[in-house]
Amino acid sequence: MTPRYKEQKVTQAAARLLRQDGGRMPYMKLIKLLYLADRTALLRWGQPISYDLYYSLPHGPILSLTLDKINSEPESNEKSYWHEHISAPDGYDVELLADVEGDQMSPAEEALIDEIFGAFGHMNQWELSELLHVYPEWQDPEGSSIPISIRDIFRAEGIPEETIDEIEEALEADATAERLLA
Numbered sequence: 594m595t596p597r598y599k600e601q602k603v604t605q606a607a608a609r610l611l612r613q614d615g616g617r618m619p620y621m622k623l624i625k626l627l628y629l630a631d632r633t634a635l636l637r638w639g640q641p642i643s644y645d646l647y648y649s650l651p652h653g654p655i656l657s658l659t660l661d662k663i664n665s666e667p668e669s670n671e672k673s674y675w676h677e678h679i680s681a682p683d684g685y686d687v688e689l690l691a692d693v694e695g696d697q698m699s700p701a702e703e704a705l706i707d708e709i710f711g712a713f714g715h716m717n718q719w720e721l722s723e724l725l726h727v728y729p730e731w732q733d734p735e736g737s738s739i740p741i742s743i744r745d746i747f748r749a750e751g752i753p754e755e756t757i758d759e760i761e762e763a764l765e766a767d768a769t770a771e772r773l774l775a
Contacts, residue, residue, distance in 0.1 A: 602697040611689040625721035647741035652724035761770040
């Protein structure tokens with residue numbers, strides 16, 4: 594059990610990336626930048642930004658629930674923070690519809706998003722896909738998808754099992770507290 598998916602937080606992260614790229618970008622590029630931000634946060638702080646599920650797809654790792662948000666419309670009775678601020682794909686691009694306050698992200702997370710864009714924002718979606726294919730947690734799914742666990746990411750970076758266990762226990766405690774306070 595991990596804490597719930599943070600739709601508002603990932604929307605604010607996506608909006609920040611879109612703003613830095615002129616308000617519009619290919620959604621594959623966006624999903625790759627968000628994966629890089631989540632992965633970096635996880636390795637730096639022991640917790641991701643989005644609390645999304647990660648998968649290996651043919652074009653590299655992705656944030657699954659966020660990709661679902663991009664590729665689907667909300668149910669007619671569902672209110673979606675994502676869809677209020679980020680457009681459905683037009684061709685293969687998404688666009689920032691309305692600016693968002695960064696009230697869900699910490700200053701460190703905002704700085705990390707800026708760092709990721711500074712390091713990788715100049716790359717197109719195909720260059721990012723190629724780059725992420727060399728990340729050790731990615732496995733070729735041969736046209737399908739393969740889940741990537743948080744443990745896979747830590748192992749890929751040589752983090753000791755004992756440390757991984759401690760991080761997973763802390764995430765589990767966060768999830769329990771979140772459910773009790775909900």
